[in-house]
Amino acid sequence: MGAYLYLALAIAAEVTATVSLRFSEGFSRLGPSILVIAGYGFAFFALSQVLKAGLPIGVVYAVWAAAGVALVALVGVLFLKEPINLAMIAGILMVIGGVVLIELGSKA
Structure with a gap:
């Protein structure tokens, strides 16, 4: 199995566990x-x-953590009827942006 498939499975498992x-x-x-x-x-x-x-x-940990944060927040909003506002959306986007910067920096 490829590394990125394992990473996707790790993210899915972590989100499932956190929601559980x-x-x-x-x-x-x-x-x-x-x-x-x-x-x-x-x-x-x-x-x-x-x-x-x-x-x-x-890079692996940053991607895993950021994807987990974003997906758990999305599950909370879509399925658990948790509130969301612009500040929360901005925070999630900053987490994702930070991961992008870490990824770009690792290739420099």
Whole structure:
């Protein structure tokens, strides 16, 4: 499997785990709690495979974290009816912009 596919799977697993935290009710509900543990476990396994393939850790972590932040916020707004405003949108865009700058800087 390619490094970027593993990175995409790591992001998806982390987002699934993070959203499941909301439904685990402090790890008192079994199903969501299992998703949290399995999701984070797989996310870290997939990240290890990305790093094993030789991608730089700073770039990998930045992409993983920024994509996770943006996607969890999007899930919150679209499916969990959480509020969003211009300041939050600007913050998400700044996180993504920071990752772009890290990526560009790593190629310099």
